[in-house]
Amino acid sequence: MNQDINCVLVCDCWGCKEWDEEKLQELLILGNCPMELLEKICLTPFQKMKNDICRWTLTGKGNISTSSTWQLARVHHPENNIYNQFWCKVITHSMGVFLWRLVLNRIPVDTKLQWRMMQMASKCRCCKTTAIETAEHLLISSEAARWLWNYFGKWMSRDAESMEDEGRIIPRLRKWRSLFPGTSHLHINFVLPCLIMWFLWLESMTALSKTWNSMLVTSRRESSCTWRKKEDTAG
Known part of the structure; x- marks a missing residue:
């Protein structure tokens, strides 16, 4: 794969019904990532015919909230006991x-x-x-x-x-x-x-x-x- 790893899309690693493990292994090698991630990626469900949904990684349910946004944007000072x-x-x-x-x-x-x-x-x-x-x-x-x-x-x-x-x-x-x-x-x-x-x-x-x-x-x-x-x- 002579493709920039930063430009690879999810659909490039997805076959007709399952993940393309060969492509995933090559990407992991190029990115110097542990091969243990391959199993986790393959266990991730993916439906190609449905639209993508945005997920907010700072909350457990993936929904954006004011409090999590504030925690991301605020300047954290050292804790004063x-x-x-x-x-x-x-x-x-x-x-x-x-x-x-x-x-x-x-x-x-x-x-x-x-x-x-x-x-x-x-x-x-x-x-x-x-x-x-x-x-x-x-x-x-x-x-x-x-x-x-x-x-x-x-x-x-x-x-x-x-x-x-x-x-x-x-x-x-x-x-x-x-x-x-x-x-x-x-x-x-x-x-x-x-x-x-x-x-x-x-x-x-x-x-x-x-x-x-x-x-x-x-x-x-x-x-x-x-x-x-x-x-x-x-x-």
Whole structure:
């Protein structure tokens, strides 16, 4: 057969009622293919008088689907096991979304708002002393955060201060996970860092809300006093 193997059609290898084994053997030799394929090809049914039907090889039934097309077209990134810590049954959806946004640096801490051109002074609400509020500082390095990490670390015979994570979010989650190998993702040891960060964030937002409410009440009182003074002056 002096024919290009890439130009061979199925009908060229089909006789009147069965496959042409001699042609198939020659094609397999030209393509450096194992001869075991010959038996599989010969067992494949073929009806020459019927029209060809397109088959989608990415699904078992051969039918094209949106999901299989998306899997083919999408860009696959390396799997990040860090998400398994907060996408589980024992973590609520609110906690999971918060932690997901935290890993992507999408939570509105002071430095993030300043980066978005908001004119404001930064002060961490989890520290007694003045400190700039970043996500890492608020949830790992602040006074309240360090106390919580050390408390639960000693509770589980682990020293949070000795973790070589440089005070960063993702290394802290991974380091904590490595301290308990073989632990189920539903165990308290596994989800405890997520709970610490979640409740630190809640307390910070609660403190911020109280501050704004206090400022709002003070502003209303000052406005009311100014209005009364104007009325007394006019009277």
